[in-house]
Amino acid sequence: xxxxxxxxxxxxxxxxxxxxxxxxxxxxxxxxxxxxxxxxxxxxxxxxxxxxxxxxxxxxxxxxxxxxxxxxxxxxxxxxxxxxxxxxxxxxxxxxxxxxxxxxxxxxxxxxxxxxxxxxxxxxxx
Numbered sequence: 001x002x003x004x005x006x007x008x009x010x011x012x013x014x015x016x017x018x019x020x021x022x023x024x025x026x027x028x029x030x031x032x033x034x035x036x037x038x039x040x041x042x043x044x045x046x047x048x049x050x051x052x053x054x055x056x057x058x059x060x061x062x063x064x065x066x067x068x069x070x071x072x073x074x075x076x077x078x079x080x081x082x083x084x085x086x087x088x089x090x091x092x093x094x095x096x097x098x099x100x101x102x103x104x105x106x107x108x109x110x111x112x113x114x115x116x117x118x119x120x121x122x123x124x125x126x
Contacts, residue, residue: 006077007123008067009037009045010059010098012089015082016041020048022082022113027051029124036070038063060091068101078108078123080116 007030011019023030023045030051037045039058046053057063070076079102089095102109108123110116 003077006034006036006070006075007120008056008070008076008079009035009041009053009081010064010067010079011041011082012059012084012087013040014084014087016044018113019080019082020044022116023049023051026117026120029120032124036067036076038067060089060094064091064094064098068098071098071101071105071107074105076107078110078119080110080119082113082116083111 009019009023019041027049030049034054035045035051036042036054036056038056039061042053042055045051056066067076067079071079079098081098083095099109099111101107108119110119
């Protein structure tokens with residue numbers, strides 16, 4: 001699956017620290033991909049890792065929709081979205097829409113650290 005080149009990274013507020021730690025652990029894999037991330041997640045990742053990350057809007061302010069459009073247009077190969085299942089989200093409709101698009105377009109999709117680790121290792125194999 002080495003043809004996968006474009007990855008979006010999203011993390012709910014309660015999962016941002018986990019996303020940063022995960023990215024630091026998988027930095028060598030992430031360096032080989034074109035990366036996009038929503039708002040604060042992207043800023044935190046860039047600062048902590050030095051990775052070049054295409055900045056999108058904050059999730060509730062349109063970032064989720066931007067990623068959804070990338071999926072629908074065939075411009076995104078994979079999505080890692082660390083979801084906090086124990087916190088209610090006022091923009092839950094946006095989250096569900098993004099997941100629905102990822103499923104509909106058969107996009108590689110990880111919603112937790114274990115699956116994200118498997119995904120990143122599989123798409124960066126040489």
